[in-house]
Amino acid sequence: MTRENIAGMSNASIDVSAAIDSDNIGDYSVQSDRLLRVAAIDDHALTLQGLETLLSAEPDFELVGCYQTVPALLADVGTDDRLDVVVLDLRLADNSDPAQNVLSLELVTDHVLILSSAESPYLVRKAVRTGVMGVVQKSETPETVVSAVRLAALGKGALTTEWASVVDSDPLLDSVDLSERQREVLELYASGESTKRVASMTGLTPNTVLDYLGRIRAKYAAAGRAENSLNKSEMYRLAQQDGYLPGPMDPS
Structure with missing residues (x-):
């Protein structure tokens, strides 16, 4: 899903019509006759362990793996065995470019969901311009993160209302x-x-x-x-x- 409508977050209000409603998580139940293949990338071991626990508990998810870098995932996942979604930390310790990371992941998936605690407008803009499925803050509830992952895996936008509200109300982004x-x-x-x-x-x-x-x-x-x-x-x-x-x- 191309997010051109929010690519210029500093000069446009965000359309939150497709945002996640945390009170209606059940509306986003699996809509597939197979398991959704999911992988996660984060440079913090504790965060990665939490994602592994969270995602592996979902009955409709097949957690393919958790990795600390994009190259590590690409080396482990074959290009013929595509993933439904990759959950990608915006800012990795290898100082890799977020946009390039998203483009590299096109080898194994059509859907990337950004998970971040870094509210860098520059990094977010670069990632959004590549057509990511959404940006979810690490401060979100586990239920909201899982719902966002499921939406992204199914090819739907996963923009949380909290994130949209932060961007839309930021005085620096008038x-x-x-x-x-x-x-x-x-x-x-x-x-x-x-x-x-x-x-x-x-x-x-x-x-x-x-x-x-x-x-x-x-x-x-x-x-x-x-x-x-x-x-x-x-x-x-x-x-x-x-x-x-x-x-x-x-x-x-």
């Missing part, structure tokens, strides 16, 4: 409706490129780049996020907050 080209210009300019260099890299004229920067400043000002005179360092800070650039603790 609506700033940047176009794809404006986001590209912001990412390049805020990361240190000159106006002339941005023009060369994007195929735009320097004047057009300046026009885009002016529109970006105006949109942030209109959203109450910054003054119209936004300088490069302030743009860098906002680009990090909105997940367009990595933060100091994020893999680049």
Whole structure:
């Protein structure tokens, strides 16, 4: 399921119509005549043990394995024996890129569910852009996590209401409706490129780049996020907050 409607979480409200209702977990009972093949990836042994206990207890799940890295799973699971879903920790100790992890897992599954305690907008944005089935916080109840896994395995979106509420109400993620080209210009300019260099890299004229920067400043000002005179360092800070650039603790 492509989550384009939430890929720009910093500039759009999340549609929670497909979110999990924890009071109606039973509505998401198995809808398959076979066991749902599930695997989990997390770098913390205690979390992995908890997932193993939780998922193996479900009568409609076949827990194929629990792993600490994506390569470990890929080495153990054959590409001809596909999984219904992989539960993937957003931030792994090997500093791997979340989006690349999701893409690598396409060798063995069509469905990836992100499980995370790290609310990094940058990492979440990268993962969501790849079309993950949902993002579930580790603070959710076991019942909600199991329901999310089942939904994802069945090809349904698994966006929890708690997660949607956090993103939708975060003042740092107020609506700033940047176009794809404006986001590209912001990412390049805020990361240190000159106006002339941005023009060369994007195929735009320097004047057009300046026009885009002016529109970006105006949109942030209109959203109450910054003054119209936004300088490069302030743009860098906002680009990090909105997940367009990595933060100091994020893999680049």
